[in-house]
Amino acid sequence: MTQHDAGGGFDTARQREADTPSSPVLRFGPDKPLPLDAGIAFAPWQIAYQTYGTLNDDKSNAVLVCHALTGDQYVASTNPVSGKPGWWSLMVGPGKPVDTDHFFVICANVVGGCMGTTGPASMNPDTGAPYALDLPLVTIGDSVRAQAMLLDALGIDTLFCVIGGSMGGMQVLQWAVSYPERVFSAVPIASGARHSSQNIAFHEVGRQAVMADPDWCGGAYLNHGTRPSKGLAVARMAAHITYMSDESLHSKFGRTLQNREHVTFGFDADFQIESYLRHQGMSFVDRFDANSYLYVTRAMDYFDLAGDHGGVLAHAFKDTRTRFCVASFTTDWLFPTSESRAVVHALNAAAANVSFVEIESDRGHDAFLLDEPELFKTIRGFLTGAARARGIHPPTGGEAQQ
Amino acid sequence: MSDVQMTEARVDLKAIAELVEPNARVLDVGCGDGALLELLTRSKGADARGIEISQAGVNECVARGLSVIQGDADTDLADYPDDAFDYVILSQTLQATMDPSLVLRQLLRIGRHVIVSFPNFGYWQNRLYLLFHGRMPVTDYLPYSWYDTPNIHFCTIRDFIELTREVECTVEKAEALNGKGQRIPINAPWWLWNLFGEQGVFLLRR
Numbered sequence: 001m002t003q004h005d006a007g008g009g010f011d012t013a014r015q016r017e018a019d020t021p022s023s024p025v026l027r028f029g030p031d032k033p034l035p036l037d038a039g040i041a042f043a044p045w046q047i048a049y050q051t052y053g054t055l056n057d058d059k060s061n062a063v064l065v066c067h068a069l070t071g072d073q074y075v076a077s078t079n080p081v082s083g084k085p086g087w088w089s090l091m092v093g094p095g096k097p098v099d100t101d102h103f104f105v106i107c108a109n110v111v112g113g114c115m116g117t118t119g120p121a122s123m124n125p126d127t128g129a130p131y132a133l134d135l136p137l138v139t140i141g142d143s144v145r146a147q148a149m150l151l152d153a154l155g156i157d158t159l160f161c162v163i164g165g166s167m168g169g170m171q172v173l174q175w176a177v178s179y180p181e182r183v184f185s186a187v188p189i190a191s192g193a194r195h196s197s198q199n200i201a202f203h204e205v206g207r208q209a210v211m212a213d214p215d216w217c218g219g220a221y222l223n224h225g226t227r228p229s230k231g232l233a234v235a236r237m238a239a240h241i242t243y244m245s246d247e248s249l250h251s252k253f254g255r256t257l258q259n260r261e262h263v264t265f266g267f268d269a270d271f272q273i274e275s276y277l278r279h280q281g282m283s284f285v286d287r288f289d290a291n292s293y294l295y296v297t298r299a300m301d302y303f304d305l306a307g308d309h310g311g312v313l314a315h316a317f318k319d320t321r322t323r324f325c326v327a328s329f330t331t332d333w334l335f336p337t338s339e340s341r342a343v344v345h346a347l348n349a350a351a352a353n354v355s356f357v358e359i360e361s362d363r364g365h366d367a368f369l370l371d372e373p374e375l376f377k378t379i380r381g382f383l384t385g386a387a388r389a390r391g392i393h394p395p396t397g398g399e400a401q402q
Numbered sequence: 403m404s405d406v407q408m409t410e411a412r413v414d415l416k417a418i419a420e421l422v423e424p425n426a427r428v429l430d431v432g433c434g435d436g437a438l439l440e441l442l443t444r445s446k447g448a449d450a451r452g453i454e455i456s457q458a459g460v461n462e463c464v465a466r467g468l469s470v471i472q473g474d475a476d477t478d479l480a481d482y483p484d485d486a487f488d489y490v491i492l493s494q495t496l497q498a499t500m501d502p503s504l505v506l507r508q509l510l511r512i513g514r515h516v517i518v519s520f521p522n523f524g525y526w527q528n529r530l531y532l533l534f535h536g537r538m539p540v541t542d543y544l545p546y547s548w549y550d551t552p553n554i555h556f557c558t559i560r561d562f563i564e565l566t567r568e569v570e571c572t573v574e575k576a577e578a579l580n581g582k583g584q585r586i587p588i589n590a591p592w593w594l595w596n597l598f599g600e601q602g603v604f605l606l607r608r
Contacts, residue, residue: 325464326471344471348478351486353449355464356471358457377465385467 011227013081014114014287018130019123021048021109021116022080023073026153034111034118034146037139037302044125047150048116049073049108052092053100054395055156061392062156063098064147065107066164066171068369069239069296070288072115075107076100081115081287090371097379102387102394103160108150110143110171112295117146120291121222132291133219140167140303144174148182158182160390161383165189165368166335167296170303173343176324177305177316185323185386187379190332190368192339193313193346194304199334202242203297206235210290219291232290233281240280245331245364249273306346313346320347323389324354325382327368327375334365355382414519415441417577417585417603418493421517422446426488429453429513431475431505432495436463439470453478476500479508491517494601496562497553506569515574516606522578524558524596543600559595559602566606575605 025048028034033043050073055062065075065088072079076086076093092098092105109117112135124131151159162175162183169191176186195203210216213231217224241249253273257263260270269275306313324347328340337358347354359374361367368375415438422428425447430438433452436459442448452470454460463470475492476499490513492505497520499505509516521544522528531539538548546553557565559578566573578586578599586598595602 323469345478345481348471348481349483351483353451353469354471355460355469356473357461357464358472359461360457374461378461381465381467385469388467 014289015121015222017081017116018114018119018121018289019116021073023048023050023109023116025049025116026150028149032149034142034149036136036142038136040136042118042136045111045118045146046116046122047108047111047118047146049106049150050075050077051107052076052105053103055104056393056395059156060158060160060390061103061387061395062151062159063103063105063161063163064151064159064175065092065098065105066147066162066168066175067107067110068164068166068168069300070284070293071168072113073107073109074115075105079287082283087369090369091376091379097376098163098383099380102392103383104395106151106154106156108147110167110296110299111146112138112143112292112299114289114292119289120219120295121289130222132222135295137298137302138295139299140170140174141178143299144171144178147171147175148179151182158184160392161185161187161386163187163189163379164191166191166365167300169335170195170300173305174303176320176322177308180320180322183322184390185325185382187325187327187382188340188343189327189375190329190335190340190365191343192335193306193316193343194339195300195302196339200301202238202334203301205238207294207297209234209238210294213290216290219294221290227285228290229282229285232288232293233278233285235293236284236288237277237281240277242334243364243366245333245362247331247362248364251362252276313342314349317347317350317352320350320352322352323386324352325378326354326356327378328358329361329364329367329372330358331362332365332367414493414579414583414601414603417579417583418491418517418519419445421515421575421603421605422448422489425449427486428489428491429482429487430491430493431479431509432492432498433463433468433470434459436466436468436470438491438493439463439468440466443468475505479505479512482512484511485514487513489513489515489517493517493519494521496520497556499555502555502557503565503569506565506571510569510571510606510608514607516571517604518562518606519601519603520557520562521553522559522596522599522602523556524560525581525600526597527581527600529597559599560592562602562604563592566604571606571608573604574607577603579603 027046030043033041076089109115114121169188172188210231213228215226216228256272258275309315328337344356428448428450430452439450442450453473460472490509528539578595579601
């Protein structure tokens, strides 16, 4: 967690990705502002996205994948900053549960992110410097609105499915509520209709860690050539604990010592878990922007679908014709099954078509990103059933990528 | 509940499916492995959903492309609005509910029609078993011992008819199926149904 990154390779790559991403990007001028929930018509702005597979002739096979807090548009292809495989390459691809031989998959970077969609690291055309905290606060609703404008530009009227986990699941629910007629099916995984008080509390710890770092410089670190790396790493470490279960931590690390026989009676990383968390924190700093972390965690905190509908969640889904598949994991304590069940109850009260699966896993919240055969089986089965109902045929020409 | 489903439901599936109008909105409460949901979707074009208490059963159904949620007939029916479905089906599940009368009232509230099928405890084989063995019947058909059965509220066809009077619903159609799953002639008297019917299948409305 030294200042190795200032001017280093990762840093340049990341800064470049914020404005000119390696993926396709759509730029909207002053004539097409993004209406923000904060009450501002924001322009100019841009959205970065990635697509996989082929759109069929009647444009009925589009699947929008929504990424989680620190994800990006590189769902099934190499991440240009970290060089690692796509974050959901187990789920999305040819022959995978979200099968790109059949479906046209789109994934966009959220508003406030740092991988090519307008965010605090993007250049403010008025000042010639990054926005930093001058960017208005953005919400999950804003991201969904931005995605809808992207789809308009791509000429896609209806999505066959919107799918995502955690914050991605929030976007899925927001899509179903904001654009019911554009969503044929929806799959929110390990998510909920609101961010709980406990979740907000963890996010606040993370944000305070970032802001307490002297290198944060009131948010203007990009101008000062510094990075609040220590603060952001601590934020990530705290968050990472919430993504895992006590069981998985215990089975993976227990109280095993790191490269030593005895404790040192000091504050070195004696335990494997400490060393693991430090590694997680450090590698996160290399690929993510600290201010983006503040903005996107805030967007999650503000999310409350029932609050937007007179406190009754069922009202949000009134007359919905979307087919839902809600999934949760037994050891997820960040978005416990009860949060998913509340969504299911509201959907029942709206007489919606809904499936609900609780998947047994010892890996906590992060299970949705991992190799969970039961989840894959569920998604594959649900999408197959929904595709049958939608009358989707695979794209013509067999151009699907291998 | 699910085990009961999987071993016993087959016989009455066709009889139930024949009671359902094409393209109806159907909720199958206690849908087990989803066999009836699949039959209704395929043969009747139904918009069919299910509730199942066992998570394993639910996961299997969803993986097969059926719309099913994990839930309990005793508690979760309250979430559904009035008249949400054309048909609500309770197949081989009534005897496993905590409060059959309350469940039946809920079914009549959320469905325009209600179909209930249940094993008839008054079936002659059950009577003979009790008569000769002096013990609670354990048969291929009712494979549980009295102390570990999910079936906590057995009734006979006559008992069920009494329950329909209690909840003040109308019997639109009633059938009894014999041990081979065949219909007992419709003009047979009730006592004959109650003796030779292995299962009762009732179509009800408010």
